[in-house]
Amino acid sequence: MSATTSFYDQNTTMLCEQYNSLAFEAVHQNWKAFWPHKGDRVLDVGAGSGRDTKWMAEQGCEIIALEPCDSFRKVGSAYTGAAVTWLDDALPALSKTENLGMRFDLILVSAVWMHLAPSHRERAFRKLSNLLASNGRLVITLRHGEFNDSRRNYGVSVEELEQFAKNSALLVRHISSSDDSFNRDGVHWQTVVMSLPDDGSGDLKRVRHIIVNDNKVATYKLALLRTLLRVADAHAGAVIDRSDGKVTISAGLVALYWIRQFKRLIDINIGGVGGIQQSANSSKGLGFVKDDGWNQLKHLVADDLTIGAMFLGEEAKALQKTFTHTLATIKSGPVTFIYQGDKNNRLFEIIPPTVKRKSLDSLVIDSEFLSSFGCFVLDESLWECFRLYNLWIEPLVVNQWILEMQRFELNRQRNITLQTYHDCLVWIDKDHDTRDIRKRVEQLRQQSVDIRSVWSGRKLKGEYHVDHCLPFAYWPNNDKWNLLPTTASENLKKSDKLPTAYRLQASKLRILDWWDLAWGQDDALQTRFFSEAALTLPNIPPQCQDFELVFEAMGLQVRGVKSRLLVGEW
Template sequence: MATEFYNQNASNLAQQYLSKSFEEVHESWADFLPSIISNPNARILDLGAGAGRDAKYLSSLAQDTHQANNNIQVLAVEPALELSKIGQQSTHDLNVKWLSDTLPALDSVTKLEVSFDLILLSAVWMHIAPSDRARAIRKLANILKPGGKIVISLRHGQTEEDFTKRKMYVVCADELKKLASNVGLFCKLETPKEIDKLGRNHVSWQTVVLQMPDDGTGAFPFIRHVAINDGKSATHKLALLRVLLRIADGHPGAVIRREPSIFGDRVILPVGLVALYWCHQYKDLIDQHKLFQTPNNKPNMGFMKDDGWHKLTHRTASDYRIGNLFTGDDAIALYKTISASVQNIKTMPCKYITLPNSNKAVFEVDNKTVRAKDSIFLDLPTLEQWGEFSLPESTWLAFNRYACWIEPVLISEWVKTMATYKGNAKFRDPDSHLHLYRALNWLEPKRTTIEVRNRFEELKSMHDIPCVWSAKKLTKNYDIDHSLPFARWPNNDLWNLLPTDSIINNQKSDKLPTELRLLSAKSRITEWWKDAWLNAGEASHHRFFAEANIALPGLDSHNGSIDDLFEALVTQRGRLREMQQLQEW
């Protein structure tokens, strides 16, 4: 898109755009809007938001419809900075968030790891080069909710100036519908060409409304095929799927980047993180429960080396987590264990998990040699040393959004598979499978708040500390609360543990705080973070951000901003509300 033209002419263009109302411009598809706005938790994306006319209307309509119960957020995306400034001024008192981003990559939006009920592209599609349109429509489909709609207005009648200065291209409704069909979208509405509302005789407009009937990606059938139908000479395939699911569900910040390919966009993760979680889930299965993971009765697997895995038998699965520090011989052994695991993942499950009726690998590893050192702090930059792991964006999003439904299938198949192995013969009877299910518990870090309680007591001896939710001074009757409920999203990171009044905590229980309640508590939450962890020394500061930057969406691995962290917490709250339909408090 020619942002230079739009920045240089922002004032005149804004005046032009704002001369016509939302109702005048979007009359052709307005009948679809009430059902979208009726959902108080809907999420709307306005791509190419310009001077904010549409974003302002949609957010105001949501506010008028739901009043105090309004949770609808409008995300306005505008790459032209000067236009965006005008839009931000006009929507400053509304629930509109502004971002700078462009199709087809849409990097900033996808990094948020959220999906939308409505995506509006008003006077945008003609700026997408024909060579980028297939990828653009795939990207839009990937961030659309099941049943969600994409509204695209098509401008016909470009002048030579439009082609050169404004970087427009010829558009065609049939081309758009074909591209949409390829990614599982169907056409809900195609209007005839209509006259230009600004009176330009050479310009006409069409509106196309596309809808998502289901997840539209083909990811579910693929995951089910690998989990249930694929041959399993060992548990490697199930292990890799579960690792990726756990990362997608618990660590949306782990994505290094997204990149295009001829088979669809791909998500790039640190392969060191995949290997760390590989070790995490195999650790107690093998060392503690002595369960065989291959058909023969040999306990060793390819990644279990004498100078690595077997030197860490005194460690537990919960040691293999973000924010932990290994030193001395343990650090050297862990380096070697991760390296061996990366190689095993590359040569086993990644090699043999292929697209249906093809020898094309679904998952790819581009690994690097890493020299063992006597200290290793487990954070994203450290785990990026081993190279990259690549998977289809559609598979990542299926894991990300539907983990709570997919994981039981993977665990069930893992139990059935282990029960058939010679070394696990005593568990062949279905009545003994309960032990296998228990052994496959992910073993999240123990739900302990002792460390945080100790820090609270230390600080309380120096000054008063308020309940983050009620602002009441805390004395003896206090609890350490998981801001995002542990029972629904098991996370025991420092940022998620907050001091609160015991009565208030009992009222909150396992409910999800509303966005309004979270925003109202921002100053108390951020003050606690600073007081308890960021001012407690370099190690504590480092661990705090290492945990947050990988667990919360939209954060850079080097983020050190409290405000950005809090904004990511609000986004994650919305994701959990959407994906699990949690009761709010």
């Protein structure tokens, strides 16, 4: 028996009187918005005297109370009565609780965490998070300050819980501080409330399981999730078919995004060794990196592989080989091994093209090219989950991807920095295509063409800015339709906001004039503009050549991003 447990066992009567002298409502007032409701299933970890347990039971909650101290458990169970089930169980194992097969709407860990050794906390947190029901809340109170008796405590911090929450795909909902209810010198408290989000269909829980709990010998599962998250968020026009509860997108688009996200990871040279290891088996190469494909394209960077880009000759052939190798890898890897329950109940499917595709000597990455590789099919509810909750899910995927890479031997040997991992997982170079827009502005200026701000009509003189109509910080996109010339002062005022519907409509003619001036006078530039718009914006047909239709679709996209991400307006 530890000194702490022994202290509680020997001082049960005194401590119970002390604890029960305070009401639940007074002690836990600072997280009142998250208190349990009638019918909620509650797990009270370290229930002690039963004060909190009794109050929650009186609210009509179904309670499981955990208490490893025999004397506390005896007194507490008598205090709460038969309405509460008491178990001899404790962190970090929670073995008896796990055997119940229950999930809880609220898990309360009050005045316990400081007793848990830091080496046990990550495991304990993972156990707790896996016991949460959808939308369940995990509440942990942190005691700061030393004991003046034989009880052992360890340092605690909100930052530690925030990192554990991030690793376990929980949202931090509330953080608060409070004085000690018994006015003990040097003692104060913090409360952290975390939750397991759910979209109502169970898809978020399913995605979280893949991110956090699925067995992984490589990063492929995470790579496919991030690919689909990006496609769902960035390409409203990507859906080829939506019927029978399924969504179909082009397999080529999935391959394109897969290749783009691996480009920085694989082509980087660190300490004379190429690439960051992506699987536990360092002697086995990546299935989609082959001499007749990927290795012929190492001179290209991720941002070269964009919608509307043109490739000729050997480059075109190597790119098509890379797409083919990539889809074969995705099909034999994550598509095969991401399933629910039965191995045959796969979440994703790749359907080959109905007509065998022929190798092209030249190509443009557009809808027609991407569709020639077949179709990728997933549940409509899962697609909507990716689309609506992208901003929450993607950082979790990236975080878990980094954790996986840090486990691999070659990466450990090279002491790859955390910043390097993050840099290699950056999706878009924010400045890459703004340079292209600036280049186009300068070309037009050299032709004595006046360039005016799309927001005000002011003539741009000297210093000017290129504005993302839909802010890059919330919706990373460098398509030509989204990049607009403006004055520096206007862009700084707009910052990371969306234009109001009124401002956008008032600027319509200026935006249309800019698009026509910059992209409508050259066939190649026009083709790229409309190829980007057709895949990115809603309700635009693949062969669209109408700037007004793109403008209307842009307005819909602005509204959609505002609704999903709650972005402010300018």
